[in-house]
Each structure stands twice: as structure tokens, then as C-alpha cells.
Amino acid sequence: MSNRITNSLPVTDMDMHGDPYSSDERPENLPYVHKVGVPPKQNWFTEFKTTLKETFMHDDPLRSFKDQPKSKKFILGLQAVFPILDWGRSYNLTKFKGDLIAGLTIASLCIPQDIAYSKLANLSPQYGLYSSFVPPLVYAFMGSSRDIAIGPVAVVSLLLGTLVQNEFDPVKQKKDYQRLIFTATFFAGITQFALGFFRLGFLIDFLSHAAVVGFMAGTAITIALQQLKGFLGIKNFTKKTDIISVMRSVWTSVHHGWNWQTILIGVSFLAFLLLAKYIGKKNKKLFWVTAIAPLISVIISTFCVYITHAEKKGVQIVNKIEKGVNPPSVHEIFFRGENLAKGFRIGVVAGMVALTEAVAIARTFAAMKDYRIDGNREMVALGTMNVVGSMTSCYVATGSFSRSAVNYMAGCNTAVSNIVMSMVVLLTLEVITPLFKYTPNAILASIIISAVLGLIDIDAMLLIWKIDKFDFIACMGAFFGVVFVSVEIGLLIAVAISFAKILLQVTRPRIAVLGKVPRTNVYRNIQQYPAATTVPGILIVRVDSAIYFSNSNYIRERMLRLLTDEEEHLKENGELKSSIHCLIVEMSPVTDIDTSGIHALEELYKTLQKKDIQLVLANPGPVVVDKLHASDFVSLIGEDKIFLTVADAVITLAPKMEP
Known part of the structure; x- marks a missing residue:
């Protein structure tokens, strides 16, 4: 009795092609039995090529090049590398108006944030501004997302600062510290570019959503705790990031290290920023209130410190910010020696975290506007901008969720909003930076705290608990690892638990x-x-x-x-x-x-x-x-x-x- 029957045979023919019963033996009302067909034998090379293509080129990126003349292929190739050459042909004044408003809006948000985030990376304030000038320009020409806003972000700034600080003291070894930052940024870009170029973007999916939620929440708390130094006016503060060390440093300085004027500034403007965020959340049309609140806070607090000379009463201020555009830094990157390996290790970690955040943001807003994001093209764009950034005194830049949300609500149409933002940052670097001299550190701490609170997603954690308890363990493992040990250990726990879940499901x-x-x-x-x-x-x-x-x-x-x-x-x-x-x-x-x-x-x-x-x-x-x-x-x-x-x-x- 043979089971090797083609599925195309009609059921009425089954008794002569493998039915276990003849017409005389078939029990009454017994249905005919269908048998499994054997697929035609494929050539092993064809099968291997098909599997390879489905794994790495499942979206068939070369399909538009088929049957095209060489001149057309060249143009399509340029458009693939620089999407602006494609959508730019249909760009008009109406779209520019939306991009102009969005660009100006996110610029008002990014300038105070950049100055604040540079402190998380233990860098001078101008480096945050540098990183919102060159990288967004590069991304605008190469990225495929219309809504993502590029620049420094809190999580990557803290991660980079923490890892590099373990190698060089940012004060005593300032020059080497900055060189290692640029080296790490270079290799972060190389990592991102390589993942996109070789179509290995699926590797970032090994970090589960639950682990990312926990890691982000833990990092948000760690960042907020780090701001207690500027928020309370403490001069001698721990370099460790775990909650126990931070709280010990805070309480041991309560009688001699806190400054009441600094606390007054921090509390007042933090309340103002949270109120502005609440107003923007309750009424989507008032998104601009949330966007402009940090800049207003900086202007008012700086003016108050200037006219009262509060810096003489113990209020810590930003002091001088270097004026001018990005100086070249390619000669400062470690291309040999033991620091090359350190920069590579730190850069890979920072690059992967930055990539995970940027791709998630780009996909989110692409789904909201119903357009397609090419993940591998995004990685190439992000990698290129960070490689270029490392050579122009920038540190790792990526997509910012808060700025991207404001960009989206402000009515951006294309990546031109990033260009507008870059031009405003350029104007700031050339003209306005001296005005930030009297900006109190407390206001920068307040801006960071109000920004990172949005990274704590309680609803997502509760949903993870309801859906998958193992996912919740991964979430909490990453969360407690960051909060009680360090950012890098929390990230390691997140990756380890994500892999453990995969192995458990497979085995x-x-x-x-x-x-x-x-x-x-x-x-x-x-x-x-x-x-x-x-x-x-x-x-x-x-x-x-x-x-x-x-x-x-x-x-x-x-x-x-x-x-x-x-x-x-x-x-x-x-x-x-x-x-x-x-x-x-x-x-x-x-x-x-x-x-x-x-x-x-x-x-x-x-x-x-x-x-x-x-x-x-x-x-x-x-x-x-x-x-x-x-x-x-x-x-x-x-x-x-x-x-x-x-x-x-x-x-x-x-x-x-x-x-």
C-alpha cells in the first residue's frame, strides 16, 4: 500500500492510488483517505541559495534593479544609499512649512537636553551640541524614517560615560577620556554600519521587548539618581551608579553638602517641567508646551542666577561653553595600542543599545503613519552618521523618543526637520553659547529627570506580567541589575535572560x-x-x-x-x-x-x-x-x-x- 500520492488527485480517484480499502472492502460511509505527497528533489545549491536569500535578503532589496539599464541602475543605487534623492523630487513648500515648524520645535527641546546629556557622558556641554549638529545632517540624507529626531540620548550618554569612566578619569585624564569616547563612537558606528551592510539586523531582535522595558526603566532610575548631585548642589559625589552607593553619598552629605538655593531652583523648575509635560499629554494640540518648557526653564533660571549672583552663594553653574562649530577629531581616535580594544568593546555595546532604541522608534512612528522602514538601511545610516560624528568631535547619537514624539506631533513631513534642527544648533554654537555660562546645573538635572521619567513604563511591565511570567523575570532581572549593580551588568543580565528564554524554548x-x-x-x-x-x-x-x-x-x-x-x-x-x-x-x-x-x-x-x-x-x-x-x-x-x-x-x- 503506497502513501506517496500527489495532492492534486481528485478524492474519487483515491481508491486506486493508495486508499487502504478497495471499493468492495470499504466500510459504509467511510471517507476517503488523503496521503502525503513527496516534494520534488531540489538541487542542493539552489536550496542553499534560497535559504541564504530568505535569511539575509528576505525583502529582496535588488528587485528594483532587475531588467534596468545601467544608467537607471546607477540612479537607483544612489537613491538606495541616499533616500533624499528619491523623496526630494516631490518635495514642496507645503511640506517644508511643516518641517520648518517641527525642526524649530525640536531644536528648542534638544539644545537644553544636549547640554544636560553631555554631563551624563562626563563631557563638556559643547559636545552635546556638536552631536546634534553633524549626525542629524548625515542621517537626513541617508535615513529612511520621516519622523525620527537624531541626537544624544540619556541612556546611551550614561552607558558611554560609565564604561569609559572605568578606563580613564574624566577630570584627571580628560584628554585620554575624550579620545576613548571618540574611539568608542567610531566603533559604535562601524558596528551599526556592518550590521546593516551585511544584513544582520535580526541580531538586535535577540534582546527581547521585556528585557528592553526593564533595562530602560532601571536606567531611567539610575539617571535620575545621578542628577541628585546637581539637584541638591552636592560637590563630592560617588562615581558609582548603583542605588546603594548613590543614596549613601546623598545622606552622608546632608548636613554639609546640600545647597538650599540649588534645591529651590531644582524643585521649582522640575515642577514646572512636569506640569508642562502633563498639559502636553492631556491636550495633544499643546505639545509645544512640553517642547519649549526646557528652553524657557534654562532662560529664566540663567537670568535669575545672573542678576542675583547665586553662583557666589554655592549654586553650581555650567561656566564657559566653547564657541564655534565642531573641531575635527579624527586624529584623536585610538587606531592602535591597548586603547583600541577598549574603544572597540565599549563601542559595540553602546552601538547595539543605540541601534535598538533608534530602530524601535523608527518602526513605531512608521507604523503610525503607515509607511515602510528598511531596517538594514536605517542601520547603515545610523552607523555612517556615528563614524562621521566620531571624526567631528561628536559622541554616540541615535534616535530620541521624546524629540521624535515632539517632531511627529509638530507635523514633520520628512527628515528635513532634522536639517532645520541642525541649523538652529549651528546658530547656537556660533552665537548663543556664551549666554549659557550662568545656567545652573540644577536646571539641567531637572530637565534630565523630567525627560527620563517617560522611560519607566509601568503599564508595559504589568502587561508583561499578565502575558508571560518568564518575560517578567527577564524584565525585572534587567531592571534590578541596572539599579543595584551597574548599567553594563543590567544590560548583560537582559541579554543573558533573553538568550536563556530562547534556549529553554528550543531545548x-x-x-x-x-x-x-x-x-x-x-x-x-x-x-x-x-x-x-x-x-x-x-x-x-x-x-x-x-x-x-x-x-x-x-x-x-x-x-x-x-x-x-x-x-x-x-x-x-x-x-x-x-x-x-x-x-x-x-x-x-x-x-x-x-x-x-x-x-x-x-x-x-x-x-x-x-x-x-x-x-x-x-x-x-x-x-x-x-x-x-x-x-x-x-x-x-x-x-x-x-x-x-x-x-x-x-x-x-x-x-x-x-x-
Whole structure:
């Protein structure tokens, strides 16, 4: 009896092409049985090429180049590298008006934030402004997102500052510290560019959403705690970032280190910033209130300090900010020596974190406006801008969620809003920077605290708890790792738990026992459908995973345990006549199988043979069927033991199971 029947045959022809019953023997009202077809054998090179293309070029980026003349291919190539050459052809004055307003709005937000974030990276204030001038210009020409706003962000600034501070003191070894920052920025860009160029963007997906939520929340708290130095006017503050060290440093200085004028400035303007954020959240049309509040705070507080000479009473101020555009820094990058390895290590970590944040932001706003984002192109653009930035005195820049949200609500149409923002920052560097001399550090601390509070997503944490408890463990592991140890340890925990979850799911896949749903020929998980009934004498299981070397032994042992449990259950209920005579394995979820998996099935078959139990497979996919035939496993168990559906297998085998 042959099971190798093409699926295109009509059901009425089945009795002459593999139906286990002849027309005379067929029981009354017994349906015809469909058999599994064997896919045509593919050339191994073609199969390998197809798999490689699907893995790395699933979106077929070269499809637009097919059947095009060389001149057209050149133009398409330029447009692929510089998307502005594509959408720029339809750019008009109406779009520019929206971009101009959006650019001016995010510039008013980014200038005070940049000055504040540079302190997180232990750099002079002008470096934050440098990083909002060159990188956004590069991104505007190469990026595919219309809404993302580029510049320094709190999380990456703190991460970079913490990691580089472990190598050089930012005060005593200022020159080497800055050089290592530029080196790390260079390698962050190289990492991002390489991931995009070689189409390896899927690697950032290994950091789960739950781990990112926990990491961001923990980092937000760590950043806020770090601002207590400027918020309270403390001069001698710990260089550690864990909550215990920070709180110890705060309380030990309560009697001699706090400055009441500084606290008054910090509390007053923090309340103002939070109120502005609340107003913008309650009324979307008033988004500009949230955007302009930091700049207003800086202007008012700076003016107050200037006219009262509060700096003479212990209020710490920004002091001098270097005037002028970005000086070149390519000669300051470590291209040799031991610091090269340090910069590479730090750059890879910072680059991956920055990339994760930027791609997530770009995808979010692209979904809101219903346009497509090319993830690999984004990585190339982000990498290029950071490589260029490292050579022009910038540190790692990426997409900022707060600025991107303001950019979106302000009505941006294209990346021209980033160009407008860059021009405003250029004007600030050339003309306005001396005016920031009397800006109090307390106001910068207030701006950072109000900005990072949005990174704590309580609703997302509660949702993670409801959906997946293991995801919640990953979330909390990253959160507590950042808060109680350090940013890098929290990130390491986040990655480790994410990988642990993947390994657990791969090595311990679900195996469900199936039963027949009443009044249908459908077989489903009996735990999900309690009304589903098992078939006497037959155990039906479904493997919900590919079968690889990592889980093949577990799958075999799990099936044997299910058989043993079912036999013991039958004995306890006195159903000895209904002992198991057949094991049906539903294989539709099994997308692939390797040699270890086939070897495990062979061992399972031999073990079942000793117990006089048949092994039957139902609906294996084309890849699996091809490998089963190639390994002669089909010949081992018999071609009549592979069926198209579980129902077909039961129809064929159940009558034989009757006493």
C-alpha cells in the first residue's frame, strides 16, 4: 500500500492510488483517505541559495534593479544609499512649512537636553551640541524614517560615560577620556554600519521587548539618581551608579553638602517641567508646551542666577561653553595600542543599545503613519552618521523618543526637520553659547529627570506580567541589575535572560496530547479543548517545534513518558483492553529536522517496536518529508505510516485497533 500520492488527485480517484480499502472492502460511509505527497528533489545549491536569500535578503532589496539599464541602475543605487534623492523630487513648500515648524520645535527641546546629556557622558556641554549638529545632517540624507529626531540620548550618554569612566578619569585624564569616547563612537558606528551592510539586523531582535522595558526603566532610575548631585548642589559625589552607593553619598552629605538655593531652583523648575509635560499629554494640540518648557526653564533660571549672583552663594553653574562649530577629531581616535580594544568593546555595546532604541522608534512612528522602514538601511545610516560624528568631535547619537514624539506631533513631513534642527544648533554654537555660562546645573538635572521619567513604563511591565511570567523575570532581572549593580551588568543580565528564554524554548518544546473535537474530524490539544476525546488504543501527540540536536532526545523521552503515563492511567481505570497500540505524531508544526532528530525518531521507532506499538506520522512538511526519505526513515517505518492528517491516520488505523 503506497502513501506517496500527489495532492492534486481528485478524492474519487483515491481508491486506486493508495486508499487502504478497495471499493468492495470499504466500510459504509467511510471517507476517503488523503496521503502525503513527496516534494520534488531540489538541487542542493539552489536550496542553499534560497535559504541564504530568505535569511539575509528576505525583502529582496535588488528587485528594483532587475531588467534596468545601467544608467537607471546607477540612479537607483544612489537613491538606495541616499533616500533624499528619491523623496526630494516631490518635495514642496507645503511640506517644508511643516518641517520648518517641527525642526524649530525640536531644536528648542534638544539644545537644553544636549547640554544636560553631555554631563551624563562626563563631557563638556559643547559636545552635546556638536552631536546634534553633524549626525542629524548625515542621517537626513541617508535615513529612511520621516519622523525620527537624531541626537544624544540619556541612556546611551550614561552607558558611554560609565564604561569609559572605568578606563580613564574624566577630570584627571580628560584628554585620554575624550579620545576613548571618540574611539568608542567610531566603533559604535562601524558596528551599526556592518550590521546593516551585511544584513544582520535580526541580531538586535535577540534582546527581547521585556528585557528592553526593564533595562530602560532601571536606567531611567539610575539617571535620575545621578542628577541628585546637581539637584541638591552636592560637590563630592560617588562615581558609582548603583542605588546603594548613590543614596549613601546623598545622606552622608546632608548636613554639609546640600545647597538650599540649588534645591529651590531644582524643585521649582522640575515642577514646572512636569506640569508642562502633563498639559502636553492631556491636550495633544499643546505639545509645544512640553517642547519649549526646557528652553524657557534654562532662560529664566540663567537670568535669575545672573542678576542675583547665586553662583557666589554655592549654586553650581555650567561656566564657559566653547564657541564655534565642531573641531575635527579624527586624529584623536585610538587606531592602535591597548586603547583600541577598549574603544572597540565599549563601542559595540553602546552601538547595539543605540541601534535598538533608534530602530524601535523608527518602526513605531512608521507604523503610525503607515509607511515602510528598511531596517538594514536605517542601520547603515545610523552607523555612517556615528563614524562621521566620531571624526567631528561628536559622541554616540541615535534616535530620541521624546524629540521624535515632539517632531511627529509638530507635523514633520520628512527628515528635513532634522536639517532645520541642525541649523538652529549651528546658530547656537556660533552665537548663543556664551549666554549659557550662568545656567545652573540644577536646571539641567531637572530637565534630565523630567525627560527620563517617560522611560519607566509601568503599564508595559504589568502587561508583561499578565502575558508571560518568564518575560517578567527577564524584565525585572534587567531592571534590578541596572539599579543595584551597574548599567553594563543590567544590560548583560537582559541579554543573558533573553538568550536563556530562547534556549529553554528550543531545548524544551511543548508536546501536546490531541483529542477529537466532538462532531468534527478535527484533533486539538485536550488541555485547550477539554471536550476533545482521545481515541481508544491510540495516543496522538503534536510536536510544537522543529526537531534538532538540541531537543531531539527530550522529544523522544517526552513521548515515551506520555505513553507510559497513558498506559498507567488505563490500568488504574481497568481499561486493559484499550492499551495503546499506536502512537500518531502530528508534525505540521515541525518546520525542520536534522540528523539528530531523525536518529531520535529511529530510536523511538525501535523502542515502540519492542512494545508492539506502531509509529505513525501525520502531515510532515516538505522539508521534513524530503529529509525523511533521504535518510531512508520512511522505508524503515513503511510508506503506509505517513498520512496527510491525523483524521486520515485514525480512519485507517482505528478499525484495526478494535478487538
